[in-house]
Amino acid sequence: MTLYCRYTERCVLEAERCTVFAHNWQLACHSSQVKEPGQFRTVTVGQEPLIIVRDEKGRLHGHYNVCRHHAAIVERRDAGSATFFRCSYHGFEYALDGRLRKAMQLKGIKNFSAKSFGLVKAEVSVECALWGRLLLVDQRCRL
DSSP, rough: OOOOHTSSSSHHHHHHHHHTTTGSSEEEEEEGGGOOOOEEEEEEETTTEEEEEOOSSEEEEESSSTTTTTTTTTOSSSSSSSSSEOOTOOOOEEEESSSSSETTTTTOTTTGGGGGOOEEHHHHHHHHETTEEEOOOOEETOO
C-alpha cells in the first residue's frame, strides 16, 4: 500500500476529523465577509454546518446552522444580511446572537423554556494571520 493510498482511506479521514481537526481552530471565512452588523456567512467546517454572523452591536457569533426543534438547516443562503434567522420547517426564529425569538405552536407546552432552545454556539475568534484577518472556529465545546 502506498502512502498516498493510506491518506485516501475513509478510516484515516475519520480518525483525523476526530483527533486533529475537532480539537483545533479551523478557518471559517475572512473577517471582511462579515464586517457589518447583520452580515452572515454559512460554512461547513469538518462536517458541521455553521452560521458566522455579526449581531446588531457588531459582535461576532458562530452557531451551528441546525434548528433545535427538528434539526433542519436554518439558513440556506451562502451569505447575506439578516435581522434574524428563520427555520423553514416550523418557523422557529433565532436572533443574530442565537437566542430563540419565536417558536410557533409551542405556547402552553409544559416545561418549555425558549431560553433553553437557542442555536448551539461554536466558539469564534478573530485571529490575525499572514494572509489578512481570518475568522477561525473552535468546535471543542461541542457536546
